[in-house]
Amino acid sequence: xxxxxxxxxxxxxxxxxxxxxxxxxxxxxxxxxxxxxxxxxxxxxxxxxxxxxxxxxxxxxxxxxxxxxxxxxxxxxxxxxxxxxxxxxxxxxxxxxxxxxxxxxxxxxxxxxxxxxxxxxxxxxxxxxxxxxxxxxxxxxxxxxxxxxxxxxxxxxxxxxxxxxxxxxxxxxxxxxxxxxxxxxxxxxxxxxxxxxxxxxxxxxxxxxxxxxxxxxxxxxxxxxxxxxxxxxxxxxxxxxxxxxxxxxxxxxxxxxxxxxxxx
Numbered sequence: 001x002x003x004x005x006x007x008x009x010x011x012x013x014x015x016x017x018x019x020x021x022x023x024x025x026x027x028x029x030x031x032x033x034x035x036x037x038x039x040x041x042x043x044x045x046x047x048x049x050x051x052x053x054x055x056x057x058x059x060x061x062x063x064x065x066x067x068x069x070x071x072x073x074x075x076x077x078x079x080x081x082x083x084x085x086x087x088x089x090x091x092x093x094x095x096x097x098x099x100x101x102x103x104x105x106x107x108x109x110x111x112x113x114x115x116x117x118x119x120x121x122x123x124x125x126x127x128x129x130x131x132x133x134x135x136x137x138x139x140x141x142x143x144x145x146x147x148x149x150x151x152x153x154x155x156x157x158x159x160x161x162x163x164x165x166x167x168x169x170x171x172x173x174x175x176x177x178x179x180x181x182x183x184x185x186x187x188x189x190x191x192x193x194x195x196x197x198x199x200x201x202x203x204x205x206x207x208x209x210x211x212x213x214x215x216x217x218x219x220x221x222x223x224x225x226x227x228x229x230x231x232x233x234x235x236x237x238x239x240x241x242x243x244x245x246x247x248x249x250x251x252x253x254x255x256x257x258x259x260x261x262x263x264x
Contacts, residue, residue, distance in 0.1 A: 170206025
């Protein structure tokens with residue numbers, strides 16, 4: 001099984017999908033509990049929401065194939081907490097978001113960074129540099145989804161569309177404003193830099209001064225799928241996809257690159 005799937009385009013946009021993978025190697029899966037085997041915290045089908053846009057607009061898309069239960073690609077390799085004071089989702093999870101055990105017995109986590117985490121990030125870095133070589137800048141959109149209600153992680157109901165720009169430092173402010181205005185002007189609830197301001201990918205790669213602009217989108221997955229069985233819902237998705245496409249158009253079309261000259 002490949003670590004990731006890559007569709008390399010020539011537009012400034014790179015779509016990263018780090019948590020939609022469902023493959024678990026047998027040497028890890030054999031220790032899983034029954035609930036772990038259902039992979040409840042997967043960002044189910046997120047790539048399906050963006051594939052049409054990526055193909056039509058020649059965007060790059062990098063999608064992980066391995067489950068986040070193998071290793072979480074949106075966490076730093078040193079496993080530092082991203083949200084101090086809140087429930088930590090570690091690099092190699094041992095519990096579901098609801099706090100249920102993933103393992104019946106101890107599983108060896110040695111080597112997972114080198115085998116599963118590093119290749120994905122090496123590819124993201126390559127694509128960013130390749131796209132910058134074409135346009136002088138790159139836009140990285142990190143695509144996620146989650147249940148609307150996860151009491152262990154956040155209070156109440158999560159808004160439908162959660163844009164994160166690390167509180168304004170991971171991308172051009174005009175880009176973030178344009179994307180958020182489109183999200184607000186939809187039938188879905190939206191927030192900018194609310195509970196999810198961006199994980200490791202947005203924080204690590206977002207560098208406006210270096211001509212890399214990164215945003216995270218965390219969706220409520222009930223707006224495009226059925227939580228019972230994690231089945232993709234074509235009718236719901238058909239309503240959501242045009243909104244996401246307008247957000248992406250706002251990010252890519254209503255942006256003055258303002259490319260920073262390289263030091264001589």
